[in-house]
Amino acid sequence: MNNFFSIILVASISLSIASCGVINKVRLMNENNDLQTIWNEDDTQANPKADFVYAKPYIYGSIDGVNELKFLIDTGSSISMLFDTQKVKRINLKPGYELIVGGYGGHEYSAAYQTEVNKLSIDSLSFKSVDFGYIPVSETGFFIRPDQVGFDGVIGNDILRDLVWHIDRDSNKVTVHKTLPASLLKKSIVWTPFDTFFGKISFKAKITFEDHILERDIILDTGSRYHMSINDAYFHDNDEKAFPSPSVQSAGYSLSGLATHHKANTPSVEVESLKFMNVVTNIIQEDEDDFWTLGSALLSQYEIIVDYPNMQLGFIAREGQSFKSQYNLVGLELRKLQNGNFIVGYSSPDLPSSSLGFEVGSEINLINGVNAQDISVDQWLELASKEGVFQFCLVNTDTCPEVEVFSIEGFSR
Secondary structure (H helix, E strand, O other), X not given: OOOOOOOOOOOOXXXXXXXXXXXXXXXXXXXXXXXXXXXXXXXXXXXXXXXXXXXXXXXXXXXXXXXXXXXXXXXXXXXXXXXXXXHHHOOOOOOOOEEEEOOOOOOOOEEEEEEEEEEEEEOOEEEEEEEEEEEOHHHOOOOOOOOEOOOOEEEOHHHHOOOEEEEEOOOOXXXXXXXXXXXXXXXXOEEEXXXXXXXXXXXEEEEEOOOOEXXXXXXXXXXXXXXXXXXXXXXXXXXXOOOOOOEEEEEEEEOOEEEEEEEEEEEEEEEOOEEEEEEEEEXXXXXXXXXXXXXXXXXXXXXXXXXXXXXXXXXXEOOOOOOOOOOOOOOEEEEEEOOOOEEEEEEOOOOHHHHHXXXXXXXXXXXXXXXXXXXXXXXXXXHHOOOXXXXXXXXXXXXXXXXXXXXXXXXXX
């Protein structure tokens, strides 16, 4: 089977466990408690090959001699995971105890299991006897087609902890430190302390809605491609709290398949002295009360330091840059295929793409006369946030429909 997994881990893939699965989830979360980081000789820094897609950070590593495995760095996941890609299948994993997993925004569960590998290597550091959750993503609703571009697994907090992770999208780097180096302290850093609970990182934030202000903990989720995600139950359970308006319908994919939600504008979000203005916010139906997250679309606009030893999160501003939300004004959620074309994952009924009549699974090979192979996912998202006329050409047809896109008062401006 091809390396087909969609790069849209819409928020981090988290375990949703029923009945006895709760016990196994906690068991797996504790399996790596005694994990020791092994450094090469006198090294105190690792510089793994890195990549950023949907603003999310990925690094490459090896397991038991299988090289160039691509891992999502996911601070929103309590455990680390492997998927059933061609590369992972070469590891010859042995199934352990059963897990039942599901994605946010849905309630369908999938069978998975615990497994143990002999050695995980990430550049100059390694870990021995590492436990993972193995998820047969090909058997879930996580992807639309088997030839979607993807990755091989997730590095969660059970492996991330005890180290310092410096994530710098501008430089396309993820650097791992044994301890916080003096070189980073020379930079102007806004620090905020964080706590960990049930394998996740949370910190204090002040969120200003149109009609009220909320102060609460929010989860650090580098595995989410969104700016901010919140639980819609907050508004439904508090009649005096107005649901943000205007909002538009959107959707994303998790292990539970396609899940629709709403997007709206939040006037401001504050973390220590940082103030993010007009934050595009995904309002998602989710059972877990702690489903309030800041994701990589926001985080990646800064250099981020996740300092586990000192339990602090650092923001380093980009020179001459300030935070700005990115709105998909077209309304098309597009995913990359291995051939370089885009596939339609969703078309919002509230945005101009609805007039195109594209179905989920429609394949696009030209956007505004440019070959889809020459447009990255992040370039598409930047393009989709601009006003103007868009033309899309579908494969195997002579159809190249156009649509005009405008900003939306109260939402995107």
